[in-house]
Amino acid sequence: xxxxxxxxxxxxxxxxxxxxxxxxxxxxxxxxxxxxxxxxxxxxxxxxxxxxxxxxxxxxxxxxxxxxxxxxxxxxxxxxxxxxxxxxxxxxxxxxxxxxxxxxxxxxxxxxxxxxxxxxxxxxxxxxxxxxxxxxxxxxxxxxxxxxxxxxxxxxxxxxxxxxxxxxxxxxxxxxxxxxxxxxxxxxxxxxxxxxxxxxxxxxxxxxxxxxxxxxxxxxxxxxxxxxxxxxxxxxxxxxxxxxxxxxxxxxxxxxxxxxxxxxxxxxxxxxxxxxxxxxxxxxxxxxxxxxxxxxxxxx
Amino acid sequence: xxxxxxxxxxxxxxxxxxxxxxxxxxxxxxxxxxxxxxxxxxxxxxxxxxxxxxxxxxxxxxxxxxxxxxxxxxxxxxxxxxxxxxxxxxxxxxxxxxxxxxxxxxxxxxxxxxxxxxxxxxxxxxxxxxxxxxxxxxxxxxxxxxxxxxxxxxxxxxxxxxxxxxxxxxxxxxxxxxxxxxxxxxxxxxxxxxxxxxxxxxxxxxxxxxxxxxxxxxxxxxxxxxxxxxxxxxxxxxxxxxxxxxxxxxxxxxxxxxxxxxxxxxxxxxxxxxxxxxxxxxxxxxxxxxxxxxxxxxxxxxxxxxxxxxxxxxxxxxx
Numbered sequence: 086x087x088x089x090x091x092x093x094x095x096x097x098x099x100x101x102x103x104x105x106x107x108x109x110x111x112x113x114x115x116x117x118x119x120x121x122x123x124x125x126x127x128x129x130x131x132x133x134x135x136x137x138x139x140x141x142x143x144x145x146x147x148x149x150x151x152x153x154x155x156x157x158x159x160x161x162x163x164x165x166x167x168x169x170x171x172x173x174x175x176x177x178x179x180x181x182x183x184x185x186x187x188x189x190x191x192x193x194x195x196x197x198x199x200x201x202x203x204x205x206x207x208x209x210x211x212x213x214x215x216x217x218x219x220x221x222x223x224x225x226x227x228x229x230x231x232x233x234x235x236x237x238x239x240x241x242x243x244x245x246x247x248x249x250x251x252x253x254x255x256x257x258x259x260x261x262x263x264x265x266x267x268x269x270x271x272x273x274x275x276x277x278x279x280x281x282x283x284x285x286x287x288x289x290x291x292x293x294x295x296x297x298x299x300x301x302x303x304x305x306x307x308x309x310x311x312x313x314x315x316x317x318x319x320x321x322x323x324x325x326x327x328x329x330x331x332x333x334x335x336x337x338x339x340x341x342x343x344x345x346x347x348x349x350x351x352x353x354x355x356x357x358x359x360x361x362x363x364x365x366x367x368x369x370x371x372x373x374x375x376x377x378x379x380x381x382x383x384x385x
Numbered sequence: 386x387x388x389x390x391x392x393x394x395x396x397x398x399x400x401x402x403x404x405x406x407x408x409x410x411x412x413x414x415x416x417x418x419x420x421x422x423x424x425x426x427x428x429x430x431x432x433x434x435x436x437x438x439x440x441x442x443x444x445x446x447x448x449x450x451x452x453x454x455x456x457x458x459x460x461x462x463x464x465x466x467x468x469x470x471x472x473x474x475x476x477x478x479x480x481x482x483x484x485x486x487x488x489x490x491x492x493x494x495x496x497x498x499x500x501x502x503x504x505x506x507x508x509x510x511x512x513x514x515x516x517x518x519x520x521x522x523x524x525x526x527x528x529x530x531x532x533x534x535x536x537x538x539x540x541x542x543x544x545x546x547x548x549x550x551x552x553x554x555x556x557x558x559x560x561x562x563x564x565x566x567x568x569x570x571x572x573x574x575x576x577x578x579x580x581x582x583x584x585x586x587x588x589x590x591x592x593x594x595x596x597x598x599x600x601x602x603x604x605x606x607x608x609x610x611x612x613x614x615x616x617x618x619x620x621x622x623x624x625x626x627x628x629x630x631x632x633x634x635x636x637x638x639x640x641x642x643x644x645x646x647x648x649x650x651x652x653x654x655x656x657x658x659x660x661x662x663x664x665x666x667x668x669x670x671x672x673x674x675x676x677x678x679x680x681x682x683x684x685x686x687x688x689x690x691x692x693x694x695x696x697x698x699x700x701x702x703x704x
Contacts, residue, residue, distance in 0.1 A: 224400050224686060225407065226678040228641045229659065233411060233671050236663040315530050319645060322532045325663065338533060342649075345536060346544045356533030364528035 112376050119372035126365040129358065133179030142170040144177045145330045153348050163350040165340065175354055178332035182314055182359070185247050185333075189313040190306055192252025197259025198295065198302065204260070205267030206290045216264070219257045227254040231316065235325035247326060251313050259305050266298045300377035307370035311363040318359050334359045386694065393690050397683050404679040405458065408672050409451050464673035469665045474673035477658060484554065485654030488647065489639055491574035496581035496639075497632070503582065504589020504628070505621060511594060519586065526583025531642055535576045535649040542572060552651040573650040577642050581635060588631050593624040626696045633689030637682040 113120050132139070148168035156163040162171035204215035231250045235242050270276070271294060279289050320326035321335030329336060334355040341352035429437075445453070457463040464474035507519040543551040549572045550556065556565050596602065597620050605615045644656030651657065655674060662670040 220396075221400055221403055224679060224683045225404055226637070226641060226675060226682055228644065229675050229678055230407075230411070232644075232659075232663060233675065236666070236671075237411075311528070318530055319532060323645070323648060323660065323663075335532075338536065342536065345540050349540050349544075352533075352536050352540065356530065356536065359530050359533060360525075360528055363530065364524060367524060367528050 113372070116372055118368055122365040122368035122372075125361060126369065129179060129362055129365070130183060132176045133183050136173070136176035136180055139176065140170075140173045142173050144169065144173050144332060153344070155348075156350050162354040163348070165337075165351050166344060166348075171337075171351065171354055174332040174337060175334070175358055178334045178337055178355060179358065181244065181327055181331060181333040182317055182335070183362070185244060185251070185317045186310050186314040188244075188248040189251035189255065189317070190309045192248060193256040193309055193313075194259060194302070194306055196252065197256035197305075198263050198298070200256065201260035201263030202267055202290055202295055202298075205264035206271060206286065206294065208268075212264075215260070219260055222254065222257050225254075228316065228319070230254070232320060232323065232325055235320055239325050240328050242326060242328065244327070247317060247320070251316050255309055255312060255316075259302060259309070262301045262305055263295070263298045266301060267294050270294050270297045300373075303377065304370050304374045307366050307373060311366035311370075314359065314362055314366075389694050390691055393687055393694075397687055400683050401680055402455075404683070405455060405676055406451070408676050408679075409454060411675075412668055412672050413447060458676065464676065465669045467667050467670045469662075469667045469670075474670050477670065478655060478673060478677060481653060481655045481658045484652060485640075485643055485647070485656060488570070488573055488577065488643055488652055488654055491570055492578035492581070492639060492643075493636075495574055495578040496585060499578075500582045500585030501589050501625075501628070503586035505593060505616070507586065507590040508593035508597065508624075509616065511590075516590075519590075523583035523587050526579045527587070529579065531576060531580065532645050532649060534579060535573075535646060538572055538576055539649070554653060573646050573652050576650075577639070577646040580642065581639065584635070585628060585632060588628045589624065592627050593620060596620045596624040629696065630689060630693045633685070633692050636685040636689070640678065640681060640685075 113123055136144075146169065148164075151160075151164050151168040152166060154160050154164040154168075160170050160172065162175060164170055165174070200215050200219075204212040231254065234250055235247070238246055267290075276289060276293060279293050284293075317326060317333070318335030318338070321333045322339050324336075324339055327333035327336045329340070337355035338352060338359075341348075341355070344351050457465070462475055464478075466473055467477065470477075503519050503523070507516045510516045539551045542549040550569050551572065554566060554569050555561065556569075559565060597616075602615060602620055605619050606612075610619075643654060644659055646652065647654045647656035648660045655678075659671065659674045661667075662674070
């Protein structure tokens with residue numbers, strides 16, 4: 086199953102030529118959209134990291150005197166059905182959602198790079214077995230299976246279990262990319278040279294081949310982060326992921342469903358955060374794809 | 386071509402076999418194992434529970450159980466009976482499948498129409514304001530989670546402006562009318578299709594821009610072929626090849642997307658059936674749906690591969 090997010094979207098070239106070393110910040114500033122996305126993403130991450138320091142209210146404390154308050158100065162995002170401040174819960178929810186996203190993506194990255202690297206380097210039956218597994222995993226309706234597993238574990242789905250389930254089902258794209266790069270790169274002479282020097286396979290693979298996969302993998306993991314966040318939110322939204330009272334953006338949206346007509350702000354803000362985070366990931370991955378691949382810049 | 390198709394078809398067999406093995410392992414992993422619902426129910430005597438266990442064969446070794454399960458599924462298409470309602474699972478799925486296919490079909494049509502035309506417009510007006518607008522919309526489209534989009538459009542179109550109904554396939558208590566049905570279909574279909582509209586128009590834009598820069602397009606223009614004819618006769622047809630394969634590869638995602646959409650809009654399809662099964666821990670039903678879904682996805686992938694093989698001869702010769 087290939088997800089529509091995995092695509093190579095092209096827009097204006099950023100103009101970083103291969104060879105001349107330009108700082109990341111300098112390249113970033115040339116693309117206003119990517120620069121904006123970077124700033125917004127940093128703010129979201131910082132808000133999540135420092136949430137406990139910046140919370141004027143307790144995230145879980147039920148306050149029946151301040152239920153259903155519309156956004157105001159004292160409650161910028163309003164309060165929910167139990168009188169909890171939504172701004173504080175959104176920041177704390179970011180901790181859970183982003184942590185699941187980053188951890189799941191790291192796991193997917195490790196599995197994907199390992200499997201793809203080994204398959205590409207050794208070829209033969211190892212390659213066949215691994216790529217068949219990739220095909221198999223792509224044929225499994227992943228979202229159904231994760232939901233099923235979470236419902237078995239529910240109501241005690243740990244964050245680690247969520248990360249493991251998402252990570253184990255999102256590594257295939259990375260594996261394919263890494264394998265493709267390793268297969269083309271291993272024909273180069275410097276690999277022969279390394280082998281002639283007597284370097285062991287493992288060292289050739291890790292030190293000489295895998296660094297070449299950095300650019301495409303970087304693009305893939307930004308998309309993977311977006312994907313992991315969407316899956317976690319989706320599962321929590323359906324009620325089988327992060328359980329109340331723990332806030333996560335998806336779980337907050339689930340609670341909000343009952344109050345759509347009277348208190349729209351309960352549904353608006355958590356979803357807006359998911360949307361912003363995913364949009365930033367998409368913009369940044371487009372940007373990274375172009376910045377690391379100037380040859381892919383469009384013909385005019 | 387036939388050889389290539391048969392080869393891909395043969396590759397499907399171990400795939401489906403393995404998926405069913407995973408399904409079965411999942412079923413074994415259910416708390417207490419299959420059949421525990423019976424012994425946990427105080428209304429059922431131990432003797433009856435034992436008899437039910439004998440009928441379902443859950444006392445046999447796991448390997449034998451798997452063989453029996455596989456035999457029933459493959460030879461008789463029998464997924465067993467729901468733990469909760471006692472209905473045959475296949476019957477439940479058959480009853481719900483048309484609604485899902487209708488929703489998917491409508492979303493597919495919308496995505497195809499708007500996605501392709503949006504991509505063509507963006508590619509023709511490249512680097513203009515119109516292009517920027519289309520690209521911004523598609524960025525929103527690929528970033529917005531379907532469940533939030535569903536909630537927001539419900540809030541806007543049902544709660545605020547009272548334009549569209551938000552749940553079900555028909556208005557209750559009214560005689561069937563096509564217009565009423567389409568009104569119910571519109572919002573879920575649009576919500577489900579937005580991701581694909583956005584993604585396909587991005588592909589179409591990239592692909593068509595590449596083709597428009599090719600020499601044969603310049604030749605056609607140079608010899609005086611009219612602008613629209615160059616675009617639609619020469620460029621779009623070639624640009625569509627990679628996009629079509631992407632569309633085919635996206636069909637399974639469309640299927641997965643329908644589960645959330647159906648849940649939000651109470652659309653009585655397979656996704657809703659699955660969600661209901663999750664809530665009631667109806668494991669035989671869930672297994673049946675996962676099996677059928679994997680089968681459908683494998684089948685759709687086969688179609689995608691075949692289209693790819695037909696359109697690009699290098700693919701089928703390489704394997």
